[in-house]
Amino acid sequence: MELIIDITLLTFLGLTALAINRIDKLFCIIMLSGIYSLLCASLFVSMDAVDVAFTEAAVGTGIATVLLLSTIGATDTQQRSAPQRPLFALLVVCATGAILVYGTMDMPAFGDPDAPIHHHVAPRYLEMSQQEVGSDNIVTSILSSYRGFDTLGETVVIFTAGLSVVGLIGFRGMQKFGDRQRAAGITQDDMGKHLVLRIVIKMFIPLILLFALYVQFHGDFGPGGGFQAGVIFASGFIFYTLMFGLDAAMRVVSPRTLSYIAALGVLTYGGVGITTLLMGGNFLDYNVLRPDPLQGQHLGIFLIELGVGTTVFSIMVLIFFAFSSRKGLRQ
């Protein structure tokens, strides 16, 4: 049964990818890539990767779609050039694909419990993590404890990406809010038309933020954690910006504050590492934080997840602000 679902979803994915290749309306491609990421996420759930599915749903479908839409809004909605040298490309692609498929012949069958990958590090994580880290969710314990240094790297990457986006496109046209809104066709009357939408979204935003907090602090026991919570929290702000305009959203939290929050998140993460060093442990060795190693682990994971969450949240909102401040400029 699981196999049937798996195969059907994979087939849908293939169809979607082909359609993305064929269609030249960029809007249609963006809609299809939204579907593509929904399909991916369901596939991840059917293959037991619930945390990954969580992230993919929040990031791929939500944020990526919004960013792509604001880009085509500011540039062009149509692909104008025909594919270049399609036959040669097809040849290259087929040859590469054939070599890769030949490579899979030696790979263990799908779901084989005797595959080498399941016999090296994973058994130790599965057996020992509950005694060593104390978290039910093994993905969380690997992410933030065993491989905490990796995650610090990822957080810094996200931070850098956010800084680069702001550095590249900035918040241009910030002074000319009135002009831009008139140009984009968003006036006060216009927003008043969507009365139902505004009320419903107003109702939802607190619930979304609350849910984000739940995901943040529940990461030890179920799917979730800093990355996902940050994105969900950011999507609450994106809702607000979409409905009430960029001006209002920037009055709630200004880009300057957001960049401070982002830096604070990374600092929290790094600070926990330094603290453990000072208290006589290794870098990010949470055992020394409290007398009881398990409590120390708990505290450490809590703090660094908080750091990750705040960084991801503020960077996502910053990126969204940067993109949507560009959106109406040209019209």
Added chain:
Amino acid sequence: MNIGAHYNYWVAIFLMMTGFYVVITHGNLIKKLIGLNLFTTSVFILYISLAKVKGGTAPIIAPGIEVYSNPLPHVLILTAIVVGVATTAVGLALVLLIYDRYGTIEEDEIRLKDDSL
């Protein structure tokens, strides 16, 4: 050899090659970025397929469950997804800048304008 044994890998390779094809043939920069996303996602699918254990469930410890899927690839991919969207955002920002400078997002038109300078 039954068909389910390698189907996941093959589809992952198919998606990867579709993404590759989109990147190398299409001149539209946004479409190139979406092709790059297809490529990235195919790698995710490959990793997650490797992690699956038949009869296992999600690696969240619960009483009465013995077999869990391998959690390590999940961790790697989880962070890769967030980094992927961050890099996409940087790419889109570059596209916006290119549009400002050249007034187009088609690769060949950009080349023409570069040559005429």
Added chain:
Amino acid sequence: MSSILELMPSVYAGASLALLAVMGSTLVRAILGPTAFDRVMAVNMFGTKTVLLLSLLGFLSGRPDFLDIALVYALVNFLSTIAVLRFFEGRPQVVKQCSTTDVDLDVNHDADPDASGPTTAMEE
């Protein structure tokens, strides 16, 4: 008594298969969809069906405590729909650009491509 409870997994399985079929047809509508709004609608519907499928999968695998994911999906689906609507808001020109009938993969269109809704209304 326990025998009738064993029926449930097959009910879930049948329902998941049916939902997959519905998702497939929605996907086709998203690919064909003549107007931009058809595509938005199809994506929205696809998202709803994904949420239901995920809830069913949770019950099918016997671990229904992963419903958080389904909740996030519902949320994000709504978000992207609203984002698209705001994108089109007050810009009929963009709608027109995004929605002329796609001949590429459209196999069953028998109407004139110019007859799509926004286009005719634009020319009035």
Added chain:
Amino acid sequence: METFLVLASTLCISMGVFLGITGAIGIFRMPNFFARLHAASVTDSGCAFMLLFGLMLQSGFTLATIKLCFILLFFLISSPTAAHALAKTALSCGAQPTSSPREER
């Protein structure tokens, strides 16, 4: 009691699936966008409601039921809202609801 619950939830789930399939047929058979939207949104809400209700009957008084309840509430509010906003935007962007089947596709 168990038999009753199983029967009830099977009935609910199959109703939900039936509504879902109806919607899938509807988005192909209907002639114009507004008719398709009608088919999609009505069955969407109905399908979600029946299916989730059926699952709630099965899960008993656990955390899962509460989460299902939240999903259900969210759907009951967000799905009609999205359909409403979609129709409104389509109308304001110039799509005309027509009654003749071939006029608009």
